[in-house]
Amino acid sequence: MSRAARLVLYACVLVAQGMVAAVNLLIPQLAASTLHPGSGELLWAVDAYVIVFAALLIPAGALGDRYGRKGALLSGLALFAAGGALSALAGEPAVLIAGRGLCGAGAALIMPATMSVLVHLTPPERRPQALATWTLSAGLGGLAGNVGGGLAGEFLTWRALFWTVVPLAALLALAVARAVPRTAPRPDAAVDPLGALILAGALFAVVYGIIEGPSYGWSSAQVLTAFGAGAALLAGFAGYALRAARPLLDPRIFASRRLRAGTLGIGAAFFGLFSLFFVNAQYLQYAKGFSPAQTGFAIVPLTVGMALVPRFGARLQQRTGPRLPVGLGLLLIAAGLLMVSTVHAGTPYPVYACYLLVLSVGTGLCAPSLTMTVVSALPAHQAGLGSGLNTAAREIGAALGVAVVGTVLASRFHGNPAADAAQAAAFTDAMGVALRTVAAVLLVASAAVVSGYRGPRPSRSAAAGGQGAS
Secondary structure: OOHHHHHHHHHHHHHHHHHHHHHHHOHHHHHOOOOOOOHHHHHHHHHHHHHHHHHHHHHHHHHHHHHOHHHHHHHHHHHHHHHHHHHHOOOOHHHHHHHHHHHHHHHHHHHHHHHHHHHHHOOHHHHHHHHHHHHHHHHHHHHHHHHHHHHHHHHOOHHHHHHHHHHHHHHHHHHHHHHOOOOOOOOOOOOOHHHHHHHHHHHHHHHHHHHHHHHHOOOOHHHHHHHHHHHHHHHHHHHHHHHOOOOOOOHHHHHOHHHHHHHHHHHHHHHHHHHHHHHHHHHHHHHOOOOHHHHHHHOOHHHHHHHHOHHHHHHHHHHHOOHHHHHHHHHHHHHHHHHHOOOOOOOOHHHHHHHHHHHHHHHHHHHHHHHHHHHOOOOHHHHHHHHHHHHHHHHHHHHHHHHHHHHHHHHHOOOOOOOOHHHHHHHHHHHHHHHHHHHHHHHHHHHHHHHHOOOOOOOHHHHHHOOOOO
């Protein structure tokens, strides 16, 4: 595969990931806009993208395996552009949420297609570094999204940000058509629309319960029904997949302890990261008084580690195995969250930037090893399904991180943080409680992840070649 093709694939990852981060910078502007969204609608405007993204990633990866990854990538870019246009034209919160969901559907086709093309066309010995660069692109996407969202909030409007998606997606589609080679379709790859529908319903029900818990009460019929439906649908999917001749995802692959650890680890890392993304811009603007543009650049330390550390993490994994970079990385993410939970209006920005850097270094350190664990669990001809599972774990963790931190915040703070200094201080106190809650959950999950990496590690050839998980 040519250098130009790799650059185009990385650019697609950057744009898809950037739109996740950019919207967080526009939360204050959206809250004050003519849409007049409520706090729950703001949460859904952020989470609709990641919920749809996560729900469709596994079937989208299987579609790419079956019909061709290049076609899946081009289709994803078309949906991404359509979602951006619909969001820009929104006259009410429901339309904005629908547009964000459509963007998420496009991203669900884009992300596994890029990773599976890399896995399929990169020699086995170079796959860890290729996946590390893929992770680097996602980190740079966070940087581009933060800066772009901040500049749009300062000098343009939230509608202008969504309009930029349309020409960007068109340019990327043209570059993909010219530079990215086709991979052979696999007519025997399972697509399983019924299984995909059951999985999507399970995710939606669980996240709905988390978001609406503070509004209705955690013991209310609505919330308990949502959680019960999510659990029943997950159990139903497992039973269905065990009986189906060609299931979307065979639950028996999770008999691998390392695969379970890798999937949980990816979800946990992005659970912590995106919980911070949701409150970070609000703290800087409400408590510190930063403008949107200043906020965009002030978040840069959060992406430095994700951009610079993944290649080091990949090399460390090749030397020591995944347990050390994974355990240390997750511990640094939790430590960064605990540090940020102590900030207030008087915290000097350089101190705050150091806290962000700790968290970002942790993410960059553990991400390549976790990704390689999941992708190597399936053979190369199922690269789309494996990359879909990997990215689904990322986005499910992200969706739950936004939901949990947002609902804890809403349960402890009911004012307007832009009103005065006292309200901003109350917001910051509530943010600290929310981040400490996330950090506690992350530490428990991290212990389970590290435990899953016990025992002899697979050989380098097996890990690089994706022939199976141990």
